[in-house]
Amino acid sequence: MKAPAPFSFSHATNRVMFAPGSLDELPKIAAFERRKRALIIIDAFFIDGDLHKRLADLLHSFDPVFHGVPQHEPDTDTVEAARQVLVDCDADLVIAVGGGSAMDTAKAARMAASNPGPIEDIVGPVGVYMFASSSLLVCVPTTAGTGSEVSSSAIVAKKGTDYKMVLNSPQMSAQLALLDPQLSVTAPASVTAASGYDAVTHAVEAFTSKVSGPMTDPFAVSAMTLLSAALPVAYREPENIEARSMCLIGSMQAGIAFNSAHLGLAHAIAGALGALNHVPHGLANSLGLPWTMAFNQPELGVKGDEIAQIFNGDTAAAGLSKLRYEIGLDLSLDEWVKDEAGRDAVAAGAMKSGQIRVNPRLPNEQQIRLIVESMRAPTGGYQPQFSTSI
Numbered sequence: 001m002k003a004p005a006p007f008s009f010s011h012a013t014n015r016v017m018f019a020p021g022s023l024d025e026l027p028k029i030a031a032f033e034r035r036k037r038a039l040i041i042i043d044a045f046f047i048d049g050d051l052h053k054r055l056a057d058l059l060h061s062f063d064p065v066f067h068g069v070p071q072h073e074p075d076t077d078t079v080e081a082a083r084q085v086l087v088d089c090d091a092d093l094v095i096a097v098g099g100g101s102a103m104d105t106a107k108a109a110r111m112a113a114s115n116p117g118p119i120e121d122i123v124g125p126v127g128v129y130m131f132a133s134s135s136l137l138v139c140v141p142t143t144a145g146t147g148s149e150v151s152s153s154a155i156v157a158k159k160g161t162d163y164k165m166v167l168n169s170p171q172m173s174a175q176l177a178l179l180d181p182q183l184s185v186t187a188p189a190s191v192t193a194a195s196g197y198d199a200v201t202h203a204v205e206a207f208t209s210k211v212s213g214p215m216t217d218p219f220a221v222s223a224m225t226l227l228s229a230a231l232p233v234a235y236r237e238p239e240n241i242e243a244r245s246m247c248l249i250g251s252m253q254a255g256i257a258f259n260s261a262h263l264g265l266a267h268a269i270a271g272a273l274g275a276l277n278h279v280p281h282g283l284a285n286s287l288g289l290p291w292t293m294a295f296n297q298p299e300l301g302v303k304g305d306e307i308a309q310i311f312n313g314d315t316a317a318a319g320l321s322k323l324r325y326e327i328g329l330d331l332s333l334d335e336w337v338k339d340e341a342g343r344d345a346v347a348a349g350a351m352k353s354g355q356i357r358v359n360p361r362l363p364n365e366q367q368i369r370l371i372v373e374s375m376r377a378p379t380g381g382y383q384p385q386f387s388t389s390i
Helices: 022-032 050-058 076-089 100-114 189-208 217-236 241-261 265-277 281-299 301-310 316-326 340-350 354-358 365-374
Strands: 015-018 038-043 065-069 093-098 136-141 153-157 164-168 176-179
Touching: 015 022, 015 241, 022 050, 022 136, 022 176, 038 050, 038 076, 038 100, 050 065, 050 093, 065 076, 065 100, 076 100, 076 153, 093 100, 100 136, 100 153, 100 164, 153 265, 164 265, 176 241, 189 217, 189 241, 189 265, 189 281, 189 301, 189 316, 217 241, 217 301, 217 316, 265 281, 265 340, 265 354, 265 365, 281 301, 281 316, 281 365, 301 316, 340 365
Parallel strands: 015 176, 038 065, 038 093, 093 136, 136 176
Antiparallel strands: 153 164
8 A cells, every 4th residue: 555645735714505595695694794794796697687786685784795797817907996996995704606707706806905015925825924804705606617615826917018916925815615506507608618627627736736645636526526517417407406416516615625736738728828818717727627637648648548538539538629619619629819929828838837737747838838739629529639730
């Protein structure tokens, strides 16, 4: 019997609550925690809609203030706007409702409000010490994808650059992740697909990361198993609560896994695509993951076999290609990156990502450039084939 290698595991979210209809528990939670004023940071898509009105009714006794977050991934301007609202309304309860953009904005804004100086000063593991916010943070995901509700990090783009800052501290984690699968049934099929594939990418890359371990692997394997079975069903049958529930739990488990194991090359490329070309994050991961896993294949070992089995493919890359095809994401990069200079910029931007260090196979910029070039061709649901040796 071989002893496990040294590992580090972190999980700062105090509580996870799952149940269909659990959004209705928010007033009880706020009252139990003796909170007085609520700031709801919500995807702008929901402003003035049914969910906005429902939240306003539920939390009317907590003097709610609503702040809409733009649909694009959060940048420094997005976080600063939310920080200012939080300071102005002096809320002691922050509820983030929506996808990763709303949740990451809320997490970052709370820390920016509690820590002096520009947000760049508290970036990454070598940033300055983060002082805890006195507000209670509740994260309510409306899609199954980012896992932000259980992670201790937030991704914030530095406006006008190809650089994405990572804020990372247990102090920014939600005290409560509230999972209500009923909130996702109205999501368009394209959103279900892209956000779900984002969760798949989290699980796969956490599982194959160089710093994965005995605490993260079970979460990653469970997440992959749930998502491989449920995501195609949720895509085809949006009102299937069982499938929605499995996707939501799988996304959360993937978030717990990557919070400690980190991610990999697909996320490095996706980060550059988001910063430079405004490609939605889940979609960007779907463009890259089958190709990056084909690149990683020589280093995957038995984990590659396990991924292949879970996703019903001859290889890990083939299984992930098949899933992508089934949910309408077998697309060409050319729809977003139009020329060779743009593809060069994506490869250069990806090289700046810290995720590359934990990828199972260490790439150079030329290899990333070949992967990006290959992403121009849909795979048809089959094994990705590089046009040249990589």
